Amino acid sequence: MLKDILNFRRAVRYYAPTPISEEKVRECLKLATLAPTGFNMQLYELYHITDKALLEKLAKACLGQLTATTAQQMVVFVTRQDKHRQHAKAILEFERGNIQRNSPPERQAKRIKDKEKHYNKLIPFVYSRFFGLLGAFRKLFGVVASWFRPMVRELSEGDIRVEVHKSCGLVAQTFMLAMAEAGYDTCPLGGYDSRRIKKLLHLPCAAEVSMVVTCGIREERGIWGERFRLPFEEVYRNY
Secondary structure (H helix, E strand, O other): OOHHHHHOOHHHOOEEEOOOHHHHHHHHHHHHOOOOHHOOOOEEEEEEOOOHHHHHHHHHHOOOOOOHOOOOOOEEEOOOOHHHHHHHHHHHHHHHHHHHHHHHHHHHHHHHHHHHHHHHHHHHHOOOOOOOOOHHHHHHHHHHHHOOOOOOOOOOOHHHHHHHHHHHHHHHHHHHHHHHHHEEEEEEEEOOOHHHHHHHHHOOOEEEEEEEEEOOOOOHHOOOOOOOOOOOHHHOOOO
């Protein structure tokens, strides 16, 4: 049950030396790709690290945290906003066939035209970068348009970068839940030297490290006490 999986999942700080299955982790990563992303753009890459020498180097780049130095495997979640045109082209090609297979014949032409406008014009407009200038123009456009109708206002290059990382975070969370269902443990890391990690993984300049997740099987000392959460009443609002 999902409730059991959520209760099982903890941020594990110390792993046992017990090996875990590379194939099972890969399967969990496949399940993670089912997570939703903005515009279904899937602007991420998953770096599954199993090589012991590379794991040691990554642990150092993760500031020598115990969860990193004892991890049996790691996954580095990377955002690739620079691939928006390539992904948009692939999605549009799929959507043309999807519409032809699943839409009424009389509506297909209009729906295909709408998808072409969306992925050929809107997506490049939203995801392109140019030293902050395109983002400033989009932001101004959003503010002016919002005077006349509801409009997304978070259109600066920083806003879109945040959106891409949010989508990648959904993938990482789905992965951690899949790992919990498989009986494996994980810990998401926010503290690391991203420049060193990019160098170790030979990532291009435009790629960004979104999250590092360590993997293994917990030792008893790997769970640091009871779980703390704010009272539900403090965070829940019902209107």
